[in-house]
Amino acid sequence: MDGSREQSTTVRTGAQWLLQALEAEGCEVMFGYPGGAVMPIYDALVDSPIKHILVRHEQGAALAADGYARASGKVGVCLATSGPGATNLLTGIANAFLDSVPMIAITGQVQTNVMGTDAFQEVDMFGMSLPVVKHSYIVRHAEDVYATVREAFAIARSGRPGPVLIDLPKDVAIASAAARQPRFKSAAATGSEPEALMQARALIAGSERPLLYVGGGVSMANAEASLRSLMRSTGLPAVWTLKGVGAVDPDAPFSLGMLGMHGNPAANHAVQECDLLIVAGARFDDRATGKLDTFAPKAKVLHLDIDAAEIGKLRRADVSLSGKLSEQLPALAQPLSISAWQQRCREMKAQYAERYDAPGDGVYAPALLKQLSEAGGNRLIVASDVGQHQMWVAQHWRVSRTAAHLSSGGLGTMGFGLPAAIGAQLAKPDACVICVSGDGSIMMNIQELATLKRYGIPVKIVLLDNSCLGMVRQWQELFFAERYSEVDLSDNPDFAVLARAFGIPAFTVERRDEVPGAIERLLNEPGPLLCHVKIDPRANVWPLVPPGKSNGQMMGCAA
């Protein structure tokens, strides 16, 4: 409903106004878990057309809302009660904050007259969440609920998106009132100065070895088409971050791969050799740059970002444009004479092409991921968990668009994969959503198998099981003299049996010759399915830039 006329005369409870506002914002699905302080909301929900997904842990609600938002481009919504329900949301809220994902997190709160008295299930969620939200509210009057929710959505999706918390005391949810009108703040002007644009174009024109460094901001700005058009018209080579995976056409001749700690050597060498770094929606994250003062040592920097606070935060920009990438990128197009640089990039791309001819009969995870993604094509959405398998997905999964690659980039949240896949599947019911997880990560939110079963959500899980915490084990092997400490998971449960206990069909793969059949099942069976893949515990992710080293000092690649 529009509501603008009705709300001035209609009286509803705070809980009803909350749901009215969610409807007005186009919310169709929300993820949550009931409890004492949100009982009025759950009561009102009985009469709401909004589909509520009952997760089995509040962290799953926040991460599912995150996955929903990433896959759909809409604002994800999650709901939890006060106290432990609210604190369980925090990891998911922080995850959304660090990856700039639009989210509304609604938490119940104790009644206003006992707030500040250490009441049952009272925590200061407003205070606890301050560092990890774009904005937050405590709604203290029922008349403010509708407007606050509308204003929160506007904030969550505007500019650089992010999570907004709404803390709603129980008595406010129960009280009845007419609703006030929302007051939307006018968005800050984002247009770049014409002079800066001229300087940017001149920097590019004067460069012999320009390179695009593409981050997650490109997809958040819906600027993938603009980026690809710019690359086609100029022949600019490009590298990308973990969150930028999919923004660049993987078949483009000068797409060099992911940069950084587990980046492609061609990408890292190109960064070290370039004389102009065109930073599009990226933020010089330490996993991308390695040792910062040796990163792109010969390059001037042209930094494009919707968030002016990212300009100069970690690397001084010679020229910056703070505005919409979808408008800025096309304005940079111009004929370039960089054929020698293009040839150099072409040679590096060929030299460092991935190889999949690993010896032995065991399952080689990179090859499995490549084959599965190629067989599934553009209908696939992959939600990765965190660890070695996350890097293998980023390196080897064929991704055609950023919204088809969901990964916890900034926070690195183990347990992200399964709930994010649930959110993505609900956002895109026709997509084939695959969760790639590990035996460590899957156990962080294993309870969400029950959510898959309850709603028949047809997420396919590829569980790469190396019986250890692989990434930590790899670092202990390489940087801690093989002193393995608390990484052994050889007493894992039988994951196929575990999945079946939740009512999810499952099967186990141990040999390479079983992979084609497994891919066939994953892509063609209806309903949820878990494919338990046993892999070599000694497998490492290569290449690797050691911590604190320059990106030019990669291990595990032919120089």
Next chain:
Amino acid sequence: MSRCFEIDLDHSEGALLRVLGTVERRGFALIEMSAEKPDAESYSVRLQVDGERDPQVLCRQLERLVDVRAVRLLPLPPEEPPPPGFKATWL
């Protein structure tokens, strides 16, 4: 290096907490603060902070807070140190 900021804020719940939290989380130490309330809808805060990072970046990090109306980075303070203590005239 010590720098002074003047910040105009909405008078909304948590606005000051957000500003102070941003200052400290971004690597600056609060040296002195004063605040006044020019009208019912807003208040103005003057902060002196110390840190090695670029104050212009902190300025932009404060500007992006939803409750913040304006941020002014003042010229370097005079040689004479400000009087110690906390002054919050609107409390």
